[in-house]
Amino acid sequence: MLVCRDIVLNKGEKKILKGVSATLEPGCVTALVGKNGAGKTSLLRVLSGEETGYHQGDVFVSDKNINNISSLGLSLRRAVLPQHSPLSFALSVYDVVAMGRAPHHKRGDFELSVERVVAQTLEMVGLSGFELRGYEALSGGERQRVHLARVLCQLAPLDDSLQRKWLFLDEPTASQDIGHAHDMLSCVQDLSHRHGLGVCMIVHDLNFVLRYADEMVVLSQGEVLSQGTTSEILDSELLAQAFGVQAQLIEHEGERMVFIKGTF
Amino acid sequence: MSVLPYKYMRLLLFLMIAVIISTLLGLGVGAVSISPGQMWSVLWSTLSGGELTGDLATRGVILTSLRLPRVLLAGLIGASLAVSGSALQGVFRNPLADPGLIGVSSGAALAVVVWIVLGVGGMVSPELGAWVSVLGVPLCAFMGALAATFIVLKLGMRGQGNDVATLILAGVALNALAGAVIGLATYMADEEELRSLTMWTLGSLGGVGWQEIILIAVCAVPGMMWLVRQASEFDLLLLGESEAYHLGMDVRTFQRRVIVVAAIVVGVGVGFTGMIGFVGLIVPHILRLLGGATHRFVMPASVLLGGSLLMFADMLARTLAAPAELPLGVITALMGAPFFIYLLRSQVGVR
Numbered sequence: 001m002l003v004c005r006d007i008v009l010n011k012g013e014k015k016i017l018k019g020v021s022a023t024l025e026p027g028c029v030t031a032l033v034g035k036n037g038a039g040k041t042s043l044l045r046v047l048s049g050e051e052t053g054y055h056q057g058d059v060f061v062s063d064k065n066i067n068n069i070s071s072l073g074l075s076l077r078r079a080v081l082p083q084h085s086p087l088s089f090a091l092s093v094y095d096v097v098a099m100g101r102a103p104h105h106k107r108g109d110f111e112l113s114v115e116r117v118v119a120q121t122l123e124m125v126g127l128s129g130f131e132l133r134g135y136e137a138l139s140g141g142e143r144q145r146v147h148l149a150r151v152l153c154q155l156a157p158l159d160d161s162l163q164r165k166w167l168f169l170d171e172p173t174a175s176q177d178i179g180h181a182h183d184m185l186s187c188v189q190d191l192s193h194r195h196g197l198g199v200c201m202i203v204h205d206l207n208f209v210l211r212y213a214d215e216m217v218v219l220s221q222g223e224v225l226s227q228g229t230t231s232e233i234l235d236s237e238l239l240a241q242a243f244g245v246q247a248q249l250i251e252h253e254g255e256r257m258v259f260i261k262g263t264f
Numbered sequence: 265m266s267v268l269p270y271k272y273m274r275l276l277l278f279l280m281i282a283v284i285i286s287t288l289l290g291l292g293v294g295a296v297s298i299s300p301g302q303m304w305s306v307l308w309s310t311l312s313g314g315e316l317t318g319d320l321a322t323r324g325v326i327l328t329s330l331r332l333p334r335v336l337l338a339g340l341i342g343a344s345l346a347v348s349g350s351a352l353q354g355v356f357r358n359p360l361a362d363p364g365l366i367g368v369s370s371g372a373a374l375a376v377v378v379w380i381v382l383g384v385g386g387m388v389s390p391e392l393g394a395w396v397s398v399l400g401v402p403l404c405a406f407m408g409a410l411a412a413t414f415i416v417l418k419l420g421m422r423g424q425g426n427d428v429a430t431l432i433l434a435g436v437a438l439n440a441l442a443g444a445v446i447g448l449a450t451y452m453a454d455e456e457e458l459r460s461l462t463m464w465t466l467g468s469l470g471g472v473g474w475q476e477i478i479l480i481a482v483c484a485v486p487g488m489m490w491l492v493r494q495a496s497e498f499d500l501l502l503l504g505e506s507e508a509y510h511l512g513m514d515v516r517t518f519q520r521r522v523i524v525v526a527a528i529v530v531g532v533g534v535g536f537t538g539m540i541g542f543v544g545l546i547v548p549h550i551l552r553l554l555g556g557a558t559h560r561f562v563m564p565a566s567v568l569l570g571g572s573l574l575m576f577a578d579m580l581a582r583t584l585a586a587p588a589e590l591p592l593g594v595i596t597a598l599m600g601a602p603f604f605i606y607l608l609r610s611q612v613g614v615r
Binding site: 048050070071073074076078079080082090091092096100102103106154 | 499
């Protein structure tokens with residue numbers, strides 16, 4: 001379990017998080033939802049251990065304070081896919097994905113065959129056989145999926161040992177076409193439901209949230225507006241509060257969908 | 265694929281051949297030219313303890329007491345500048361980072377100029393005089409380099425963040441300050457001081473003997489080896505500082521270590537030879553153009569290319585205007601500056 005309690009984070013005068021508490025469960029996909037500037041990325045950074053400059057509160061990973069875990073120790077149990085990886089460098093796709101094994105190699109763990117893990121994870125993101133391509137020559141969406149493969153490579157072996165691991169995704173579908181966006185999220189959901197990986201992601205498209213997130217945390221102005229099981233708490237009243245939109249939830253062939261009629 | 269791919273091995277082999285060729289050129293070309301065959305005879309007789317006669321004896325002396333130390337020094341300085349350049353570019357994730365840019369070299373220069381012009385060396389007691397005359401300048405340079413590094417670090421790495429832009433700006437500010445003080449010192453210097461200042465700021469490998477070479481090697485080689493071994497860490501930093509952190513790197517500690525080691529590696533050498541620009545800047549770029557950005561290739565290749573490039577440049581410095589000797593820094597700047605301009609142009613093109 002990954003728990004944060006009463007997190008207060010200020011950047012200068014600005015209050016980013018005003019006492020946020022949230023719980024992430026293993027084997028479950030949790031979506032962070034909210035307006036731009038609501039504090040989603042900051043909360044994600046706090047939960048993933050990257051942001052440690054909060055003024056109040058604690059984050060616990062399996063009852064251990066996250067600040068007492070070294071960066072190497074953390075990297076063995078959680079992986080992060082950041083929002084933008086716009087950097088360009090002359091490396092092969094293989095080199096980029098294989099970097100996911102760096103923390104394990106640093107600990108002297110060479111058990112998994114790097115070639116095999118890279119091939120497996122590239123296949124999972126739909127980039128089979130891309131190993132020797134130049135990273136520079138890829139499109140934005142392909143690069144993002146290369147980074148997803150790198151992150152999965154970091155979490156490998158992709159078996160039940162994932163129960164103790166966490167994956168953080170900041171807008172993973174931002175530069176994907178609709179087909180690849182679905183593929184990416186269902187791949188992540190599958191790892192979570194089948195092997196127990198804990199997933200926390202920021203996704204803007206509420207239909208993706210409905211479809212792929214078991215739980216959701218709705219943020220508004222640095223505070224938790226609501227949190228719970230997606231199918232239970234996501235309704236038009238919440239959307240009005242969180243986003244200021246007139247929304248309607250419609251049902252089609254047993255699946256619920258969000259239909260936005262307009263803003264208030 | 266923890267071993268280097270075939271492509272990199274081939275490039276490294278090619279660079280090793282370049283090192284051998286520049287070594288032979290450096291040893292052979294000069295006022296007295298020495299063929300590889302004659303080098304072999306000298307080497308053979310030295311190893312077997314035989315006597316050299318006549319012409320060959322003269323060449324033997326030239327080779328062992330003049331050319332060999334100089335070629336070794338060129339190789340050592342070139343390699344250390346190039347490796348530090350690659351390391352700093354890697355750690356700052358800035359293609360323009362170079363020992364000169366973040367103020368390491370100008371810190372060294374500033375200390376040396378103060379030493380020469382203000383005559384601090386003369387104030388030391390006479391028993392220490394001999395030591396001071398040998399070690400004063402390099403020690404000063406080294407201390408200057410290290411002090412500059414720490415000032416830049418302190419300015420650039422305040423608080424939580426690890427702001428590379430601030431760091432580089434701090435380097436620019438330090439460069440400006442050092443430039444002003446050096447200008448002032450040049451204005452105040454007498455003729456003799458001026459000459460030694462000029463020689464130092466333009467860089468030269470003349471007048472450095474075996475003792476100095478050993479001292480430089482002892483300081484620079486372990487540092488270079490450490491930097492080369494950090495190749496995979498540098499690769500992680502290519503992804504970005506957050507990503508490197510997510511992959512388990514303690515980014516700030518690593519950056520500090522690299523900067524200090526780079527200052528040690530460059531500082532001592534710069535102290536003896538003066539400022540030799542552009543090697544640390546262009547070598548990593550040439551290598552990335554040749555073989556891509558992997559530091560597993562770039563770092564070891566920097567040693568080879570930096571070494572051979574400076575051996576070649578020093579050979580030109582000795583022979584182009586013979587019997588006079590051109591300052592080495594002028595040669596490297598003449599070779600490097602056009603490339604730097606090309607680099608800037610191509611960068612603008614990309615963006």
